[in-house]
Amino acid sequence: MTLCVPRAGAPATAPVAVAVAAHLLDLVGEPDTASVGWEIDWQGPLTVPLADERAVQAACGIMHVHGRAAGRPAPLAVDYASTVAGVLAAQGVCAALLARAAGADVKRVRTSVGQAALLALAQYLAAATADGDDPGDGLPSPAGAGGGHAPTGCPFVSADGVRFELEALDAERWLDFWQLLGADRADTGRGWRSFQQRFATATCSLPLALSATVRRAPFTAVQSAADRSGAAVLPVREDPLPPTVTSPWTLTPFSGPGGTTIGRPRTSTDGAPLRGLRVVESARRVQGPMAGHVLRLLGADVVRVEPPGGDPMRGIPPMAGTTSARFSALNAGKAVTEVDFTTDAGRQAVRELVSEADVFLHNWAPGKAARLGLDADDLRPVRPGLVYAWASGWGDALGPEPPVGTDYLVQAHSGLAAAVRPVDEPPAPSLMTLTDVLGGLVCAHGVLAALLARLRTGRGGRVDSSLYSAATLVPRGPGGPVATDRPLRTRDGYIALGPQARERPGLLARALGLGPSAGADTIASRARTRPTTDWLPGLAAAGVAATPVCTSLADLARDARFAPALVVADHAAPRAPWEFS
Template structure:
């Protein structure tokens, strides 16, 4: 039985729960999770990690100031990474390696969660990313329903607003910030768009959305997940693998993964498996993935794209053509796993579903990362991050109790969904190593949202406090003791803290056993901070290093 030895309670609980639920029978390894890991800062809790590692900054962009997530997101992701490490080490042991322990940290998980934003902020490109706070979804209808809206193509966007009679100039101005909210974590939409939706009932909105190919969903105010859904579902595939024992320096050395993925969730699966030592072959359409050219550039490729796809071997082929499908089957025949996040039904339409590829590669691990599995909809909405946050209750859980529910515009379920899928692939590879049996692994943005521990009630959150040079969070002391040290009344603490810089208070309040953590408000400064040097690498942009240590 793996012993999860840790200070962060949420991370330990998530790791233990996932390891109990997954197949593969992990080895009895020691698993250590701490708060800071290689980051040379005192980080005593979740809010300090969120402050120091950029999460508060990214989550708060839409509001124009740093904001705390109302869930232990970094701790949850650290628990999934810990489970991944245990599974990878167990697989390596089953293949002849001598590993006995794995270690990760909440800070490294936090850095992984902001890696795309970090890449954009630190690229050598002269292009400057801009965003504006305010004006963001959710929208509100005339009958008071708060809802999220999703459309992936400009044609649908134009038709939807035209049917509602919205101002055409506002429609044109709103498309770019709406489309870019996944990249910037902000979406300052023109007020006329919000006004157009406030003038009609939600039933009309839903009818127009269905007619124009747009997805809308109400934002749930209940923070609890709507259903008990496992993070990953596993199903045996026909055939038995034939493989020789392979061993190497990295846990997944010699493992070959083929991926056909896009956006964030799918590419992150291969990215994590590559960091664990697998060879990842990325299948892209002829001419390459269109995301490669999206600015800002890092060298000759998009910084956002590189954040998730560096180090993969690229093969261009058209899976819609018979010859392209044959080439893909040839790649999979020599692989251990195949990963995709295609739209529902596309794999079957292409004759590239799990049973199809299992005939090509007996013992294959086949992983599908979707939006909504295992939910079934008569007319399924688009499976994207913010709709999933809205429907899963995560949008309620991340916001404080005294504010309306709203998804974070930081891509929470995209990142966690990719991490959960990679965890499922590792469990399936371990099961395959022990039995030779192929496995299909299904996971989704929705199933990953359920991994996040939540209170049955929305929390009242302590948000960062202003200091004279920015923002800070305080850990480890109560208001009465803090007020005594400051020589003021408890309700005057915020005004007192405004009078001095964060660094001053970090030294001054140690007498009250308070840990003062300045809030990162510039990812470039984070990347240049020598205290983060052991956790970050640098090419033409900064990037998180592999978040595990094996011994």
């Protein structure tokens, strides 16, 4: 993405976030967006001093979750939290305009990079604060414990040196893939649970024997095994620059007329600008549910369509009451109806739900909607003016039969896996679900843009977005963090250092009681001799910004400084990250 220049008068507190928001608002193409004032700062209602992206990642838990697989907190080498904040700001402007159309008096919207980081971590935060044990929370365990996951997060390298990411959505494909490569069945079985749970825990410890197996096979053999077993493999791109994508979502207006009434008339806003709007959501995992979650936080009524017996994800520990904490993080507050799509009665039930809805969104596999008779053209006659949203993995970027579109494959192929790593590490996807979250947010923004277009034209439309297109929204360039950008280990934790430590390393050395020419190893050894709180006053006095790194999301949820942005019940959850006035 080419960053655009923020419009005149836009705040520049968080410049990357501002540029992302301005870019997305330009794509909306509605002149009235300029009439809503918007602001993005670093900390919002948090009482934690935050001054840049690294400080946000450190204090709000991103470094902790991203670094779990490596056994130590680690920064994402991209402005991920700022990108999320930019999307939130653009959503807020669109929602404010929809509220005005329903009679509300909304002039401004505000969000922050800190709140964006918490929203991006919603599932991990819920798991860490539920009744059950979350294997990923607390101080990271050493990389490779229990059989060896590569510290970079990508354990697979073929005999001819191709680094690749693997996806197998069920145990049968996983077992068949490894059997075709000659792996020991016991090793394959031991690795499945950790591999399956890596999306939820951001960790993955696999038997070293599996890595050894692929190191004996050329990539052509690996690809053949994937094709025959139904698994998917993709090489990890070494170029961090994203592919050229004009927009993270596309809107195709329908030809027929549609309704323009949004919500009920009102004269003020209560923080729910989409009140009265109805969304029908049929989605699983993260991307689609996140889109519905954002629309619900903005005030829409969201109805989830689940299979008979409910979504299987509801029962996956850790539990918060009777429901999975991770599931609850993105689906609490939504109404639920169970439907069997395989029957005519079930498909008719969906059409009846859509007949009273403003939005239908799903993240089904390519072709499923057409096979069910529930594609956009099938539902348009049911509800003139419908906004139909498909949140896919790849869109049309990889042709009509793309590989399965999941987070880590998209990170690998889009160059994001290379961009998030320091320059001295090989490219590898983060095990934090970066594109799942961003993909859901982008889908929700496309829906809001389509609803605004419906107000102006009287026509509904189809919104197409994907994990792949969302990944290209993250600004990046060649090069990553240097040694001083990594958290500094102290006796009892870690400190993330501000840019002064890079620009004037002598300041850091003197603040730690060393000579100005002390090297990185000497600085690291010195920092480990005292606890974090002992070092902070001296660093501040020396003019070196320093932020203690969160190493437990459960502790973060108990921190009074974060209370204005979190609600704690069966688990902790981020509050709606917008303030409307």
